[in-house]
Amino acid sequence: WKFMADLVEYGPEYFWKFKDGLGEPEPVEQISLVKSQQIPVKAMDINESTTAGNIDALTNLFRQMGVGSTAEESSPGCQDIGDHVTLVHGDLSTAERVESLRQSRSDETTSWRRFQSVVFVMGLFHLKMACADAIWKLYIQPKAARLDETCMMEHVAEIRPKETIKMGSKPGFRRMHEVIQHVGVVSRLDCWRLEVERVHKCSSLEEWAKLSPTWEDVQQIAKALTLNYVAGNNLSNIRSQPQQERDKQNENSLLLQRDCLLYEEITHAMNAGDIG
Structure with missing residues (x-):
């Protein structure tokens, strides 16, 4: 769903017409909407750090x-x-x-x-902050994680060239949250470009849009993207190949896609009240 949502929202204008058919992700266990009762209390001069x-x-x-x-x-x-x-x-x-x-x-x-x-x-917001911090510690903080040409820091240098030092030290939640979302969208659109080029021999999404693909075509490619461009259960088999046959840049990209999508999933679940 997220791959299709990125294409419909941020892709060429042709795909905007599919927005009505996109809908929302199917909830697993959505809590019912109820009115919460809040009772204000008096201020307390208490040190809560102990x-x-x-x-x-x-x-x-x-x-x-x-x-x-x-x-x-x-x-x-x-x-x-x-x-x-x-x-x-x-x-x-x-x-x-x-x-x-x-x-x-x-x-x-x-x-x-x-x-x-x-x-x-x-607190779910604190959980979300912990998730963003985990992605930072995995893909940005270690200097070894910045050596890959397809690493997250390379994307940051493109979209936030004046904030690379800040991102490498203490980016804060809001900045990191935006980076995860922006890098995720850009990289997933690039996955669309690669798959469209492989399947339809089109060099860009704009060129593919000129062929007037149907919603079924979009769904079919989105399924292929989920299977081939996101780390799944077969990642251990991919990593067990001989060193000379491994594509470590691709492995890192698969992991980054997986973790960015998991972050998007928990963000949507919190907003939609889906506790499943």
Whole structure:
């Protein structure tokens, strides 16, 4: 689907007419749309960078919400949390501190004092940041990863020539997010060009558009692109070939396509609420 979406959205004008037929990716398990209730709380002058600060923050939030344990003298008139849980969202640092506070209270006599109802859930935006950082550490940060003529850094030098030093040191999430998307689109369109040249003997997508390909033609080539230009289960077999027969640049390109597409997949899943 992503290969076709790139062609329809960023390819020659002829393919724009297929936008209605493109649709959206088929959801695996899409959550239903519901209205969330949000309750503002008072500001807290608490240092959340420490375990003690997280304990104070959670205790303060529970107090403001009127939630606690009826067995505790310190929580008069509160609504007993019972068997319910409290989902706490955050980054990996928050996860470490929540786990630390639960361990530090593990010897307490009641589940409320042990913060047993607190369940940490990875914030999806922080997960997305971790994915972008992983791609940076794989394809840009190592100097050895920049030796390939088809590497990600070569693409960055073309589309962001004034930011190569910044990209090699600390690009930040927003810049890296845009690079992954832009490099992905450009490289996938180049895959279209190569496959069209192989199948239809056309030197460019514009030349192929003059032949008036049908939507079925587009779908057929998109399937071939997915099988031949993205790393799949057969990558280990490709790498097991004798050194003199291997095309390492192609192997690196296959891996880059795979990881960029996985990033696009998680981005779309988050936007569409597809938890499958």
